[in-house]
Amino acid sequence: MIDQLRRAYAIAKKDIRIYYLKGPVIIFGILSPAFLFLAFMIGRDLPVDFLIAGLLGMAIFFTSTSVTPVIAPTETQTRNLERLAAAPISVTTILFGDMLASVLFGIVISLVPILLGMALGVTIMHPFILALGIVLAAFCFSAMGLIFSSTPTSMTSTVMMLSTMVKFPLVFISGIFIPVQELPLWGQALASLSPLTYITDLCRYSFQGACHYPVVVDIGALLVFLAVFMVIAIKLHERSLPKRL
Amino acid sequence: MKNVIEVKELTKHYNGLTAVDHIDFEVEEGEVFGFLGPNGAGKTTTVRMLTGVIKPSSGSVSVMGFDLGRHPIRAKETMGVVPELSNAYTELSAWNNLQFMAELYGVPKRVAVPRAEELLTRFDLYDRKDHAVKTFSKGMKQKLITAMSLMNDPDILFLDEPTSGLDVQSARLIKEMVRELRKAGKTIFLTTHYMDEASQLCNRVAIINHGRIAAIDAPEKLKMRIGGLQYVEVSFTAPVDVSDLSALPGIAGVRTSGDKIQLYTDEPDRTIRGLVDYSRSFDLEIVTLNTLTPTLEDVFVKLTEEV
Numbered sequence: 001m002i003d004q005l006r007r008a009y010a011i012a013k014k015d016i017r018i019y020y021l022k023g024p025v026i027i028f029g030i031l032s033p034a035f036l037f038l039a040f041m042i043g044r045d046l047p048v049d050f051l052i053a054g055l056l057g058m059a060i061f062f063t064s065t066s067v068t069p070v071i072a073p074t075e076t077q078t079r080n081l082e083r084l085a086a087a088p089i090s091v092t093t094i095l096f097g098d099m100l101a102s103v104l105f106g107i108v109i110s111l112v113p114i115l116l117g118m119a120l121g122v123t124i125m126h127p128f129i130l131a132l133g134i135v136l137a138a139f140c141f142s143a144m145g146l147i148f149s150s151t152p153t154s155m156t157s158t159v160m161m162l163s164t165m166v167k168f169p170l171v172f173i174s175g176i177f178i179p180v181q182e183l184p185l186w187g188q189a190l191a192s193l194s195p196l197t198y199i200t201d202l203c204r205y206s207f208q209g210a211c212h213y214p215v216v217v218d219i220g221a222l223l224v225f226l227a228v229f230m231v232i233a234i235k236l237h238e239r240s241l242p243k244r245l
Numbered sequence: 246m247k248n249v250i251e252v253k254e255l256t257k258h259y260n261g262l263t264a265v266d267h268i269d270f271e272v273e274e275g276e277v278f279g280f281l282g283p284n285g286a287g288k289t290t291t292v293r294m295l296t297g298v299i300k301p302s303s304g305s306v307s308v309m310g311f312d313l314g315r316h317p318i319r320a321k322e323t324m325g326v327v328p329e330l331s332n333a334y335t336e337l338s339a340w341n342n343l344q345f346m347a348e349l350y351g352v353p354k355r356v357a358v359p360r361a362e363e364l365l366t367r368f369d370l371y372d373r374k375d376h377a378v379k380t381f382s383k384g385m386k387q388k389l390i391t392a393m394s395l396m397n398d399p400d401i402l403f404l405d406e407p408t409s410g411l412d413v414q415s416a417r418l419i420k421e422m423v424r425e426l427r428k429a430g431k432t433i434f435l436t437t438h439y440m441d442e443a444s445q446l447c448n449r450v451a452i453i454n455h456g457r458i459a460a461i462d463a464p465e466k467l468k469m470r471i472g473g474l475q476y477v478e479v480s481f482t483a484p485v486d487v488s489d490l491s492a493l494p495g496i497a498g499v500r501t502s503g504d505k506i507q508l509y510t511d512e513p514d515r516t517i518r519g520l521v522d523y524s525r526s527f528d529l530e531i532v533t534l535n536t537l538t539p540t541l542e543d544v545f546v547k548l549t550e551e552v
Contacts, residue, residue, distance in 0.1 A: 003351050004318075010348030018336045079332040083393075085298040086328060086403075087349040088321035242299045 004093045011097025019067050020105050049207040052117035054176040057200035059113050064106035064138045068145030069163045070156045071098050076244040077154040091238050099142040106138035130206035136222040137199035143229035150236035152243035170194050180212040195225040246273040249432050255304035264290040266456035277433040279447035287456040296326050325399030329406045333389050335379035350397035364392040384415035405436045440542040452548050459548040467544045476509045477516045482530040493519040
């Protein structure tokens, strides 16, 4: 178990070196949610702490799901996958390594909206809950990204299309632009199916002290989504890996 | 000698087709075992099952006493693998690729650092150790991939077409490394298309065709197995009609290779006399005339045509 964790860490280091420490990836991770956010928020009279909470939720969501979907197709194309498959590591270890790199990336990028909020006078009322939420959400969204990458293809464009088709609708149903309590009942039901809803709610709690769901429900929901996404990702990758070779 | 690889009834079906069909064989400790077969015969599928990359449909593989189905991690820790279509991480340096392999195989850093230095020196890559692999030539990449497979000091090394497409110097270096590893007592499972390479390096070879093992034996014994087919190789100063030669007495078959003609026969003396008479009657001069025993390639062609 410890050996496999160490090997997952080696995969995470490899991923960071190859996929994450690239200017465009970092810039995309910050700019993409920022522009989307500004497009919907300019002209609306909303408090800064509400805006920053939403921006933070989106930043974690976009950064944690940005690279994990493309690692498996890229390594299929560059013919690195067979070497990994022949190494003494399980599919779970490979995926956990990919997830770990994504989580670190998500956490680091999440500092940008936090620092921006602090510069604008936002105070963090519950820093521990915020930190816990960011880490949990980063794991959860990274696992979600792994599900996208399980498609047995070497075409990153195919995976990115699939990923975008799921990611963008989620942004609109997760209480980022309109608070969940202001949504109609069907909207609230829909929001409860999105993991992004719960991290946004936790961020609002951390910055504003108020949230739609109890904190325990937010944390519990993120944990459940993480477990479900991880199990699905492992099963799908175990099935798709031989088809990639 | 103990068996370090044991394959029993190994089978793989793909979409209703049988790629590997109930094959059995053993590889002994310290031998270089060649695995030959035409394209699509099931070589790569077999190697992928032996290295734990894909799961068999049925049958079992045991490596160094570990059942690959039940203890894949333990079994894989004893192996080094050079897959046929593998690549190093081109964005990383040679050094980082080697260290990554060491970490994947659980090699401690105090061992990994000197081993990487030794391998890079051995493969003449030390000066380029900090360069990204994307700047390497094909030969340099293949040498690095081979070095990567040795980072865990494996008991068994799987080499799938290790010299394919390489320049002469790089291919010689890799063949020399195989000989050294054999001397050091390592077991090598070598898949190759090059019959000369298999003949020079392997203690035993298995020939697979249509997913089944056509023969397993030492190269020389396999050659003896088709011993009836010796051949006389001849070349003349002027082109000749090959059909005239195939009509000579005792000829079982004729092949051309460049300006040389190979006449398969079990009566070489009678064939040589016939050739001399032929050259006289057409006023031709014989440039070369050799009596040869079958090569591993002949064995391969004969066996893969038979099955």
